Amino acid sequence: MKHIILAFVFTLSVYASQAQETYTVDGETLELKTEVEGNLDLLWNVIDGQYRYFVRTQDGAITELKNTKDSNKKYQEEYKATLNSIMDSGYNVSVDNVDLTLPSLKKVIDLYNGTSDVSYQSVVKKAEPQLRLGVLGGLTNFPFVENPNNKLSPIFGAELEVISSKENPRHSGFFQLRHALENDELKYSSTELSLGYRYRFVSTSKLGVYANVKFATLSFNKVTYTYENNNSQLVSTSDHETIFDAPFIFGIGGEYRISSRAFISLNYNRLVAIFLDSPDNFSTDVSLGFKMIL
Structure with a gap:
């Protein structure tokens, strides 16, 4: 029984290590999960009770997607400008209707990866x-x-x-x-x-x-x-x-x-x-x- 428990714990630890990795972003050490991999990677995790999202480009640079409020408490939607600056404009992938949520970000990054790379395999399942x-x-x-x-x-x-x-x-x-x-x-x-x-x-x-x-x-x-x-x-x-x-x-x-x-x-x-x-x-x-x- 002891060997079975140890094997189970080892399996969980291996799975956990595969599910998320440690990154340093702007001097902050973070454990992030990889949701999408392609020309752009989507990374995320819940940190201190807050959902945080990041995009990694092919050169390994990681940029956080933010949506802060101004003095009038109006959301600035900086993440849209970030996505537009990272994505090649020649592929005409619009971010106008993208929300700062995992499903919405996953969908648009998956679309960009599929448009920019014909060998990319979509990770978004169509609801049928x-x-x-x-x-x-x-x-x-x-x-x-x-x-x-x-x-x-x-x-x-x-x-x-x-x-x-x-x-x-x-x-x-x-x-x-x-x-x-x-x-x-x-x-x-x-x-x-x-x-x-x-x-x-x-x-x-x-x-x-x-x-x-x-x-x-x-x-x-x-x-x-x-x-x-x-x-x-x-x-x-x-x-x-x-x-x-x-x-x-x-x-x-x-x-x-x-x-x-x-x-x-x-x-x-x-x-x-x-x-x-x-x-x-x-x-x-x-x-x-x-x-x-x-």
Whole structure:
């Protein structure tokens, strides 16, 4: 066990030494990480709680990118002038819309390196749509339907989600098919097609916690009535209705990555709806799901 721990510590130390190096910039000794390497290198680190960014040219000179305030507390954006002085103007790479943030600097320096060197391999990944297909199952008390005894019914369905492939995305849209079965007391069933939007207010490589809203639904509902006719016989009849609505149904949920391409999810689907009546029963509409990246 001792040897394993020592090997682990050694591996971490090697990784740390590769991840950042020590430089002297204007007499200041700094440990900096290399984000982009090419005709221009982008170096950075968080130093004393502040993000600091540097550009290294081919001759090894390192210049800090600054954005100080004047006496009127207006940002001077000196980093743009620095970038313009370092970059060859013949390549027409504009810095007008560049922010002093890691993603923005990475993008413009990556663009310059690719423009000035045809052999350069871009390090900026383009965000492309990603499809996730899932299945779900759970229970509902039909929160927007009269359900006097608050009985639960099984639900099952499928979902296709469209989301960005960039790291830890927050926004996505989804198309969902779900069917709710009738129960012994409430002879009501429903098949619903819906379009919705999902926002992840927690988005990490492993965990996502989100709110979602269904803004358009097409429902195929069936209600079965049982009554006694004039001959004292029990008779059952069924009514079918098709409803297109814009109910704005809100819910919350979370997902946990269990592999590079698979997630499990837990959802509280129907907390409240803006344009649907809610009977006295508090919403109970929960589902457990599994989805995979296609």
